[in-house]
Amino acid sequence: MQEQKTVVVIGGGIVGLSCAFFARRAGYRVRVIDPDVQDRRASFGNAGILAVCETLPLATPALVRELPSLLLSPDSPLRLRWRYLPALLPWLVRFVRASAPSASLRSTLALNSILTTALDAHLELATACSATQLLVPTGWIKAYQSEQSYLSQSAERSTLADWGVAMRPLGRAELDALAPGFHGVFAKATLFSDCQQVKNPGQYVRRIAQGCAEQGVEFIQDTVRNFRFSGNRVTGAQMTDRAIDGDVFVIACGAWSKRLAAEIGEKVPLDTERGYHVMLDASDRTLLQSPLFWHEKSVVFSQLDSGLRMTSSVEFAGLNAPPRYRSIDRTLAAAKRLVPTLAGLPVESRWLGFRPSMPDSIPVIGRSTRQSNCFLAFGHGHLGLTLGPQTGRLIAKAIQGAQTEIDLAPFSPSRFSMRRSNDAAAA
Structure with a gap:
């Protein structure tokens, strides 16, 4: 019986918790192993946007052409610590390959398939977890400061419309009503109307964890070091001082997943985009009714229950380098010069988190091709919060061997090795 089987989920962020919740709902005994470092999780520190409009992958020919200048500019939202370049280079090569038209179309199809019902998964999970x-x-x-900037994104908007993404232009009066703290700053804007906001991402994740616990999920505060094997199956997860046995194992520990995936024989090109945020004290005023992306500065402002959050600064430097807040501080200072209402808001805190990113923008979701009782659920990049519950539903069905409503082949951990084989055959 399913109740006798134990699913061990490694990772307690939004993706891991979602996998645990839906596996428990399917009747399995579930254990979650996580070191419980709450403020290092990407889902804790993001802008709280359920960005179901983000159907297009990050890798495009235009962005690839801009990469050298972006990496060299001191004011760029994309930064690389040059000592990390040798480690990042294979990822960058795959990123460039992913910008090819055929590869980009594959990524867009996959993203569109999984984003379409992502909000339904959130509602199902949030309802069950209060x-x-x-x-x-x-x-x-x-939003765009100039007509020229707005027009520069016309092709992207047209493509998104072709994929069924809901959007509409905002007139100046409507924009000022939705963003009263930024009155007069922007000339043009687009509202992606189907997106939603999580008003307190940290609390949202805690509620889901509480809901899992109330349903009988067991939490173990520890770190998985490696696995124990028997044949082509994993039999246990070795932690610091003990091992946990299980029947099914799910690797869902975000940017820390690559090493464990390699332990079971899956070589995935996962790296981390280090993301920064600044929290401003805006508890006594409403500056934004909707989260806002400022195109020219490549930052997102999001008014949460805890204040005004500004997220910015993608940095490639791995998991161990110390934070550098200089870039986001410069961006905030520049924004304050243009937005008087921001000038008087004190900084409450700064944060660094780690987005687990795949070069083709497609997360890894599905059964391992190496160990039959292992499943992988990571690599969601900027869409971890958006796609966490959806991923959990899909993993639970895959564990049961049930047919999923979304084709998981494009998300398979084997897709990169398969592509190498296809390329070699074509040559």
């Missing part, structure tokens, strides 16, 4: 009040249908504003 967290629906944290979900607000705000939409997401992408």
Whole structure:
């Protein structure tokens, strides 16, 4: 019987918790192993946007052409610590390959398939975990200081419209009503109306964890070092001082997943985009009704229950380098010069987190091709919060051997080795 089988989920962020919740709902005994470092999770520190409009992958020919200048500019939102370049180079090569038209189309198809019902998965999970009040249908504003900047994104908007993404232009009066703290700053804007906002991402994750515990999920505060094997199956997860046995294992520990995936024979090109945020004290005023992406500065402002959050600065430097807040501090200072209402807001805190990113923008979701009782659920990049519950539903069905409504082949951990084989055959 399913109740007798134990699913061990490695990772307690939004993806791991979602896998645990839906596996438990399917009747399995579930254990979650996580060191419980709450403020290092990407889902803790993001802008709280359920960005179901993000159907297009990050790798595009235009971005690839801009990469050298982006990496060399001191004011760029994309930074690389040059000592990390040798480690990152294979990822960058795959990123460039992923920008090819055929590869980009594959990524877009995959993203579109999984984003379409992502909000349904959030509602299902949030309802069960008493967290629906944290979900607000705000939409997401992408705003431009000039007509020229707005027109520069016309092709992207047209492509998104072709894929069925809901959007509409905002007039100046409507924009000022949705973003009163930024009155007069922007000339043009687009509202992506289907997006929602999580008003307190940290609390949302805690509610889901509490809901899992109430359903009988067991939590173990520890770190998995390696696995124990028997044949082509994993039999246990070795932690610091003990091992946990299980029947099924799910690797869902975000940017820390690559090493454990390699332990079971899956070589995946996972790296981390280090993301920064600054929290401003705006508890006594409403500056934004909807989260806002500022195109020219490549930052997101999001008014949360805890204040105004500004997220910015993608940095490639691995998991161990210390944080550098200089870039995001410069960006905030520049924003304050243009937005008087920001000038008087004190900085409450700064944060660094780690986004687990695949070069083709497609997460790894599905059964391992190396160990039959292992499943992988990581690599969601900027869409971890958006796709966490959806991923959990899919993993639970895959564990059961049930047919999923979404084709998981594009998300398979084997897709990179398969592509190498296809390329060699074509040559």
